[in-house]
Amino acid sequence: MTVKRSSWALPYLIFLILFVALPLVMIAVYAFRNPQTGAFTLENFAKFFSTPHDLNTFLYSIQVAFINTLLCLLIAYPAAWILSKSSFNRSKITVMLFILPMWINMLIRTLATVALFDFLKMPLGEGALYFGMVYNFLPFMIYPIYNSLEKLDNSYVEAAQDLGATPWKVFWKVTVPLSLPGVWSGVLMVFMPTISTFAIAELLTLNKVKLFGTTIQENINNGFWNYGSALALIMLLIIGLTTLISDEDSARDSEKGGLI
Amino acid sequence: MKKLLARGYLVVLLVILYAPILIIAIFSFTEAKVLGNWTGFSTKLYESLFTGGLGNSMVKAIENTITIGLLAALCSTMLGSVAAIGIHNMKGRGRKAITFLNDIPMLNPDIITGISLFILFVAVGVSQGYVTVLLAHISFCTPYVVLTVLPRLRMMNPNIYEAALDLGATPAQALRKVIIPQIRPSMISGFILAFTLSIDDFAVTLFTKGNRGLETLSTYIYADARKGGLTPELRPLMTLIFLAVLALLIIINIRSARNNKQKLIK
DSSP, rough: OHHHGGGHHHHHHHHHIIIIIHHHHHHHHHHHTTTTTTTEEEEEEEEHHHHHHHHHHHHHHHHHHHHHHHHHHHHHHHHHHHHHSSHHHHHHHHHHHHGGGGGOOOOHHHHHHHHHHTTTTTTHHHHHHHHHHHHHHHHHHHHHHHHHHHHOOOOHHHHHHHHTTOHHHIIIIIIHHHHHHHHHHHHHHHHHHHHHSSSSSHHHHHSSSSOHHHHHHHHHHHHHHHHHHHHHHHHHHHHHHHHSSSSSSHHHTTGGOOOO | OOHHHHHHHHHHHHHHHHHHHHHHHGGGOOOOSTTTTOBBBHHHHHHHHSSTTTTHHHHHHHHHHHHHHHHHHHHHHHHHHHHHHHHOOOHHHHHHHHHHHHOOOHHSSSSHHHHHHHHHHHHHHHOOSHHHHHHHHHHHHHHHHHHHHHHHHHSSHHHHHHHHHTTTHHHHHHHHIIIIHHHHHHHHHHHHHHHHHHHHOOOHHHSSSSTTSSOHHHHHHHHHHHHSSSOOOHHHHHHHHHHHHHHHHHHHHHHHHHHHHHHHHH
16 A cells, blocks of 8 residues: 555656756756757857856845845844743744744835835935845844754753853854854855845835846846846856755755744 | 843844834825825725726736635645655655655745746747746645645554555545545645745746736736836735735644644643
8 A cells, every 4th residue: 555655746746847847957958058049059158258247247146145144144143042042932922023024025025115215215225225135034044043042952051151161152152153053044045035036126226236136037038038047047056056055954944834 | 231232132123124014004094195294094095905096907916816826725735735645655766856856946046936937838838827827836835735744644643544444445535534634734734835925926926927917916016116116005905915914824823833732732
């Protein structure tokens, strides 16, 4: 009986191959194809490196992603630490309040940020872009860090204290190293999506700033499918590299699905 | 002092996190075109949301969002639950392969999922619209259903199923009377999760909706915002969406709290 039941996964396997694996293969195929002749070519990639505008957008996106990740980390770590310290029941509700925005459409949150800037009569622009990015991604940094701090075995901290470490030393030598998996998955959940966002930057800067995701979207929309696929492949490569560097399992733990 | 500082930090963060949403909610009760102008309390925006000139296309978008969400949730719950039973009984390389494929949609950025499906549909020559959006949504919702149902299966006593077979039940009967009742709570959780993910989606829908005028709420809002900022009618709409998400989350949480309690009792 057991043998037979394992075949129940077959429909889903076929579905996954058709709608997950095949589409990704198609991106790779299109990226290496000449738009007119359909022959194998590297010119889509060459075009990227010889178009300063697109290359600069790419580098700028990485810069924005770096700064955003750093800002989120600096703001989120203390918050997660305080949350993990406070009394159990009340902090559960507070934690919920911090995570709730994760579930609201990013587009809506971005428009809400635009509304806030309008309300305060502040101009949209690069400042709004960074504020909006941090605003959008902060929950994704707080949650995994909070999780790893919560699970942290307090006896390590107590042992360090008993052995005479100062609170400062305990924090840097015990708490921080033990929370690194959470930090890593937070970084992953902020850095990668920041690179791939589109629409957000335009709305927050009145079209003055464009990120790499928008470049890809524009090319696809304007019918440059091969070039767009090549750009998408470059983005996938960056994302793959980031994932490889960090611990894969910690990333999966903190996926949206395992949240509640 | 230290405690006060810590609490103050959290409060400041929460205020900043919720200020934009609160401002929108407050100003959804006034008629002023420009946000920040308070011209007296009024529910006119809420009325014109459903009846006004914007009404038709927006109501259609809301309708699409909900029907696509329900259908996608239904299909991915069925597909995912059956798949989870299969995966639960798999071993070795096959299991590894399918869990690897199952992880991809969750790790992939939306834009890549969207573009890859767009390219697929273009290459095959399917005209894009309702069905392609639905397929796309099923593809990124099902992995979450699988991951919700699998742990429940692991908790189940395998002997009960075998006992049912020994007592003369056909495999189909055993499935209906033994397995499904046991995994039903996680199937419902998976359904709600899939529905939330579907109505929340923007990027994948944008790439797979084609150009024959199909809009869901998020693509509708995007098109509207691109034309020239926030139309006043979006304020009540965003407020309602926020409340709906809040309600769904509370339901999911109460359910999981109840399940945990049951586990403790057992």
